[in-house]
Amino acid sequence: MRSAVAWTLVAAVAVWTVGRVFGLERGFPLFPLMAYTPGVVVGAVAVALVCGALRRRAAAGAALLLAVVLAALVAPRALGGPSGAEGGSGVTVGVMSVNLLFGKADAEAIVALARAKDAGVLSVQELTPGGEADLRAAGLDELMPHRVAQPRDVALYSTVPLTLRPSPSGLSKPAAIAMATFGGTQVELGAVHPPPPRNGETVDALRSDLSRLPRADDDVLRILAGDFNSTLDHARLRELIGTGYEDAAAQVGAGLKATWPANRRFPPPVTIDHVLVDARCGIRSFSVHDIPGSDHRAVFAEVVLPSAAP
Numbered sequence: 001m002r003s004a005v006a007w008t009l010v011a012a013v014a015v016w017t018v019g020r021v022f023g024l025e026r027g028f029p030l031f032p033l034m035a036y037t038p039g040v041v042v043g044a045v046a047v048a049l050v051c052g053a054l055r056r057r058a059a060a061g062a063a064l065l066l067a068v069v070l071a072a073l074v075a076p077r078a079l080g081g082p083s084g085a086e087g088g089s090g091v092t093v094g095v096m097s098v099n100l101l102f103g104k105a106d107a108e109a110i111v112a113l114a115r116a117k118d119a120g121v122l123s124v125q126e127l128t129p130g131g132e133a134d135l136r137a138a139g140l141d142e143l144m145p146h147r148v149a150q151p152r153d154v155a156l157y158s159t160v161p162l163t164l165r166p167s168p169s170g171l172s173k174p175a176a177i178a179m180a181t182f183g184g185t186q187v188e189l190g191a192v193h194p195p196p197p198r199n200g201e202t203v204d205a206l207r208s209d210l211s212r213l214p215r216a217d218d219d220v221l222r223i224l225a226g227d228f229n230s231t232l233d234h235a236r237l238r239e240l241i242g243t244g245y246e247d248a249a250a251q252v253g254a255g256l257k258a259t260w261p262a263n264r265r266f267p268p269p270v271t272i273d274h275v276l277v278d279a280r281c282g283i284r285s286f287s288v289h290d291i292p293g294s295d296h297r298a299v300f301a302e303v304v305l306p307s308a309a310p
Helices: 002-021 030-034 037-053 057-078 107-116 129-137 200-212 235-241
Strands: 089-099 121-125 146-149 155-158 163-165 176-182 185-192 222-227 245-247 273-278 282-289 298-306
Touching: 002 030, 002 037, 002 057, 030 200, 037 057, 089 107, 089 185, 089 222, 089 273, 107 121, 107 129, 107 298, 121 185, 121 222, 146 176, 155 176, 155 185, 185 298, 200 235, 222 298, 235 245, 235 273, 273 282, 273 298
Parallel strands: 089 121, 185 222
Antiparallel strands: 089 298, 121 155, 146 155, 163 176, 176 185, 222 273, 245 273, 282 298
């Protein structure tokens, strides 16, 4: 009986580990569950202790090995520090992102944070006409007078002029894409918001959108910011990053700072809001911030652009 209990627990951890290593989180509820991989590291250690208490040494050793494998996948995002841009540091741009919870977020708090952080770019998601009016009334137009948007969802605000670019075809939720120039360096900016994984249909749409978002390009510096509804434990997001991006939070050791939900205790918080930057850029800092009225925490990254355009 004790062996059956021990090896059943080990098998559960093994299935999770295999799914994470090989990116098998397809469908619902596997996709949203995979976001909790950091917690499973702790669970694997607990399984090893239980197996040890049951005097099943082989099972305990297997559980510890699985815990090491999972920890090796998760731990790097909690390590690291500030980095410089390739070829020398150019201008630093503050990139901020926040989900407005369909316009319910406190606009004054958002504008105050953007001003305090000296943000040059703001990506907003779940933007409604009312939320847009609130941001304008709070002074965002004076702080960031330039804007491109996709109706009733995402928008980019900037301190420098923006030139609208087409959203990638086939997205279930269009992205707001624009070109901007900071200190003589051109950057393509994207405000993104793939659908949340609420059921099988939305999981498929989310995975499809992640595969269609702009890939890193040797000829164009790109920064994507928004609510990706995915963590670094999801294969499709890792594939996107693998084209030549870096996750700003993970780059400086802040990759386990949860961003949703910010206004309740259940479900357990996960890290689904990201700033992805071209790997040729540097990351000076990253932080997360509570915004009254929103179920997401705002994210902010200081991005160091290369000293010259690629």
